[in-house]
Structures are given as C-alpha cells and as structure tokens.
Amino acid sequence: MTAHNELRLLPWAGPGGKPCYLSTDDVEGFMSRLxxxxxxxxxxxxxxxxxxxxPVLDDxxxxxxxxxxxxxxxxxxxRDVLRVATSRGNRHTTGSDEDAESGL
Structure with a gap:
C-alpha cells in the first residue's frame, strides 16, 4: 500500500462531490488505466x-x-481539468522527490 502523500487523485468525485483517491503501486493496474x-x-x-x-461568445x-x-x-x-492537473502535479512532485532521493 502506498503512503498517504502518494495517493492518486482520481478524475471523478465520490458521494457529495468528495474527492476519490487510489492507493496502489501498480500504474498499469485496471483502476490506474481506467x-x-x-x-x-x-x-x-x-x-x-x-x-x-x-463562436457562441462571439455571437x-x-x-x-x-x-x-x-x-x-x-x-x-x-473543474475536471483542474482535477486532472492537480492529480498529475501531485504524481509528478512525488516522482521527482523519489528521483531526488535515489540520486537520479
């Protein structure tokens, strides 16, 4: 299981509009691909x-x-694009931190 700061923000909301997260190390898994x-x-x-x-705005x-x-x-x-950007930004930051720690 991944650490809390490594959870992936999913591109859909849960009940009440709350964010949904995925905890997995498998980036090729079904939920990651979905x-x-x-x-x-x-x-x-x-x-x-x-x-x-x-065109509508120009009309x-x-x-x-x-x-x-x-x-x-x-x-x-x-809203959807911001959620995607946030998710990707979080994953990029996490990946960069891991790369920095490993000396890459």
Missing part, C-alpha cells in the same frame, strides 16, 4: 467545448439561456 482513460476523455471534451464556446444574438448553459458546461470542464 483513471488515465477517463482523464483523456475529460481533457478531450474540454478541448472540444472550448472550440464550440468561442451577439446569443441569448441568456445559451450563455448560461455554456457557462455551466465550461465550469464543469474547468
């Missing part, structure tokens, strides 16, 4: 949403309902 796949989907969806958002005839829906979708995508 998390990697979900992260890739979330990042791809955020990228596509950003492409779609620009002077866009109504409040369209803009409200876009804002909600962008907020959800931003």
């Amino acid at each position: 998390a990697d796949h979900i992260e890739a989907i979330q990042l791809g969806m955020a990228s596509e949403l950003l492409k779609q958002a620009t 002077e005839t866009a109504n409040g309902e369209e803009l409200s829906l876009l804002a909600a979708q962008l907020a959800g995508a931003l």
